[in-house]
Amino acid sequence: MIVINARFLTQDTCGVQRYAEQICLALRQLRDDLVFVAPHGIKNHASAQALQVQCIGRHQGHLWEQLDLPLYLRRNGNPLLLSLSNSNPMFYRNQVATHHDITYVRHPQSYSWRYRAAYRTIMPILLSRVRALVTNSEFSKSEIAGFYRLPKERILILSAAVSEQFMPAASQPEQPYLLAVSSPNLHKNFRRMIQAFLSLRGQPDLQLHIVGSANSLFADPDLQQLACRDPRIRFLGRLEDAELIAQYQGATAFVFPSLYEGFGIPPLEAQACGCPVLASSAASIPEVLRDSALYFDPLDVQQMAAAMQRLLNEADLRQFLRRKGLANVARFSWRHSALRLSQRLDQLPEPGVQRSSLPRT
Incomplete structure (x- = not known):
């Protein structure tokens, strides 16, 4: 069993949420060993139904992710957890996490000091524990590996793509x-x-x-x-x-x-x-x-x-x-990214392998 952190379905859809949603939908078509869990308060009901999401726990947001989700995992034998959004349970070791970029480092003025402090605290701890990390470009892979001193071989690039409903129109309106x-x-x-x-x-x-x-x-x-x-x-x-x-x-x-x-x-x-x-x-x-x-x-x-x-x-x-x-x-495909992810999940070594280096704070 692989548990998927589907908290993103309780959030408004921006790029991060769309990325997680579309890869999960494609991954669902490839595997039958996935269990999707989320807090109560789903916003994206169509995708939640397609993924057969189970709503668990009593909390919302980060509290759900740091308290309810790890408790659920422990009660179910500590299975592999996959988190495809930017947030994850900080201390859970048997997981594959996702980190899209380090904008909070390169452009800190875009965020509140609380947001910056949270990421600068959480990410070194998280990256020292995860079994693999997902990101979406060679650029981000180099940025994350360089800043956190993370071995590049632990980082898997899964490109984003575009859903099929995005297509050209038959005619153009006159207003430019x-x-x-x-x-x-x-x-x-x-x-x-x-x-x-x-x-x-x-x-x-x-x-x-x-x-x-x-x-x-x-x-x-x-x-x-x-x-x-x-x-x-x-x-x-x-x-x-x-x-x-x-x-x-x-x-x-x-x-x-x-x-x-x-x-x-x-x-x-x-x-x-x-x-x-x-x-x-x-x-x-x-x-x-x-x-x-x-x-x-x-x-x-x-x-x-x-x-x-x-x-x-x-x-x-x-x-x-x-x-x-x-x-x-046409170069990008959610299915192709999901297939690469599925292959990487199957190739993961047994939990408990010692890591050669830790991220810096």
Whole structure:
């Protein structure tokens, strides 16, 4: 029996939750020895039903993960635990954990001091105990291994992908707009993106649509004020998948200005919907997008604006990037990632093998 930590089904769906959900759904099709457990308070009922999730324990959130889940595991003989979201029971040894990136180290200003302190405390303890670690790119593997002094052979790369409902539309709407999808964490670089948009000339009808939750814990306090300077900038909030897909399908181009990403699912979703992508040249983004995007320096507002202007002016370039984007998306598959994970689970040595090095604090 392998127990899957499905706490992510009690959370709003962002990139981390979508990654865990889709790999779990694909893994379910490959194996019959999986038991999915979660706290009460499921939000994603469709996936919970498909995974046949068992709701256990009395607590929610981190308390459930650190108290109820380990107790359930002990009562069931300490089976292998797989956690595909960013949080895990800290002291449980027989587990495969997931860590997408170390943004809290590289861009600490994006997070509260409590969040940073929690991760900087928990991760060294967790990484000293887990039997293997999952991440989503070569970039993140190098970052995590280098910072925590973790042997690279213990880290398995499982790429994200795009679900089948993300596909091109038959026709394009007449209203031109640029689209950005993310939370407004400081490292997402929305401030410079908005400045670049505001500097464009000769585009009076062009809008900028921003999709994502403006969580007060992470949000740039001046971002809304900056955006209010121009009614063409529209904050759409959190959207359901059907609404999000419609935004991708209708966009003139998708803008991904992030300073740091472990992978970055939104530009792949945009490409799957036939939307050309403008992207930052930072972190893992060129690894994921290769030659299928028009890149810019995310610290250079003028260069970002020039890339926007070029894509708006050149229809042939937009069509070229649409074709490149669709080909790029085809490289990724949730099933393939789940298959690699399943093989790694079967190859794990018996519990109790001594580790050669411990992560630093």
